[in-house]
Amino acid sequence: MAAKAVGPVKRSFAPWRDPASAPFIEFRNVTKRFGDFVAVDDLTLTIYEREFFALLGPSGCGKTTLMRMVAGFDEPTVGEVLLDGQNLAGVPPYRRPTNMMFQSYALFPHMTVEANIAFGLKQDRMPKADIATRVEEMLALVKLTPFAKRKPHQLSGGQKQRVALARSLARKPKVLLLDEPLGALDKKLREDxxxxLVDLQQKLGLTFLIVTHDQEEAMTVADRVAVMDQGRIIQVATPAEVYEQPNSRYVADFIGDINLLEGRITVCNDGFIRLDCGVGGGTVEVDQTMDATPGENGWFAIRPEKMTLSLDPPENPTVNCIAGDVWDIGYLGDVSIYHVRLAGGATVKATVTNRTRLVERPISWDDKVWLTWPRDAGIVLTR
Structure with a gap:
């Protein structure tokens, strides 16, 4: 029988939108201090059962500390961490229904693949026959049955990663904690x-909590993403919402490429905003509902792929249109990224899909170009 796609499950899964859904993992006003350093600052967060949740942010933002508090390696200085309704305060790591997969994999070099997977089960004093059955299941799950007798030094990076994953899942935890799990893999293998991981999580029906600084990784695997900075959560939303509707310049700038045009709000009513971005930016009109006051400063945020690049001026070059000179071009194969220098000196990016093989580039360095976009292509931010 053919494997089923996860699409129908993914489309219907949104317990955070249901007021009746009970959180599976809760951080209640959690603060964690290490001496004078505040790693987590009065943070409240809810994660739901069977959710693939990503903590995303730069190094030192507190995401790994949050994960360690779920695992039991750190305790909150203030606040509570709950799992399935139970306060985890004082519960040692080995008594928590969690398991962690580390970036380094931490495989035992002198043990075979099957012995590495069986290690935690032996520590739990599981009967030998049950251990053998479980190890067999895990090997089949991660497609490593032919490699059962090999040792870690005989495996590729991707195979080692699968062994570590199988070992983490062998004890059937309620929550799998993934600390930068794909960081050691090359780009192509990491993407695959x-x-x-997504397919595996759906098949097992477990709650996955992943820590990463790789935005593409978080956007690919997660049902929801929490973007963090300096111990606080800036925004929690689905990957599409974080990308298309960031709540601040920090989130907009952290997730993907973004162009930010600063200006003054002149009109804000009935789902419509007009922004005067001055020299170079011109007048920007946006279909958007928000609380803002005319005269207030704002930033128009638009992704490079939402802009249309042309050598010919549009019919109305005064609204949602900026002109400039091509300053630089980056060819990435599937797309080309154009850096356009505006009249005021600022530089914006525009992405053009390379739909045909490039024999001669239609738009090249130093060309005068116009960038245009529809009213629903970007968003106005006030913080």
């Missing part, structure tokens, strides 16, 4: 493994 991201989708394998």
């Amino acid at each position: 493994t991201q989708f394998e």
Whole structure:
């Protein structure tokens, strides 16, 4: 029988929108201090059962500390961490229904693949026959049955990653904690493994909590993403909402490429905003509902792929249109990224899909170009 796609499950899964849904993992006003340093600052967060949740942010933002508090390696200085309704305060790591997969994999070099997977089960004093059955299941799950007798030094990076994953899942935890799990893999293998993780999580029906600084990884695997900075959560939303509707310049700038045009709000009513972005930016009109006051400063945020690049001026070059000179071009194969220098000196990016093979580039360095976009292409931010 053919494997089923996860699409129908993914489309219907949104317990955070249901007021009757009870959180599976809760952080209640959690603060964690290490001496004078505040790693987590009065943070409240809810994660739901069977959710693939990503903590995303730069190094030192507190995401790994949050994960360690779920695992039991750190305790909150203030606040509570709950799992399935139970306060985890004082519960040692080995008594928590969680398991962690580390970036380094931490495989035992002198043990075979099957012995590495069986290690935690032996520590739990599981009967030998049950251990053998479980190890067999895990090997089949991660497609490593032919490699059962090999040792870690005989495996590729991707195979080691699968062994570590199988070992983490062997004890059937309620929550799998993934600390930068794909960081050691090359780009192509990392991309393939991201989708394998999603399929595996759906198949097992477990709650996955992943810590990463790789935005593409978080956007690919997660049902929801929490963007963090300096111990606080800036925004929690689905990957599409974080990308298309960031709540601040920090989130807009952290997730993907963004162009930010600063200006003054002149009109804000009935789902319509007009922004005067001055020299270079011109007049920007946006279909958007928000609380803002005319005269207030704002930033128009638009992704490079939402802009249309042309050598010919549009019919109305005064609204949602900026002109400039091509300053630089980056060819990435599937797309080209154009850096356009505006009249005021600012530079914006525009992405053009390379739909045909490039024999001669139609728009080249130093060309005068116009960038245009529809009213629903970007968003106005006030913080």
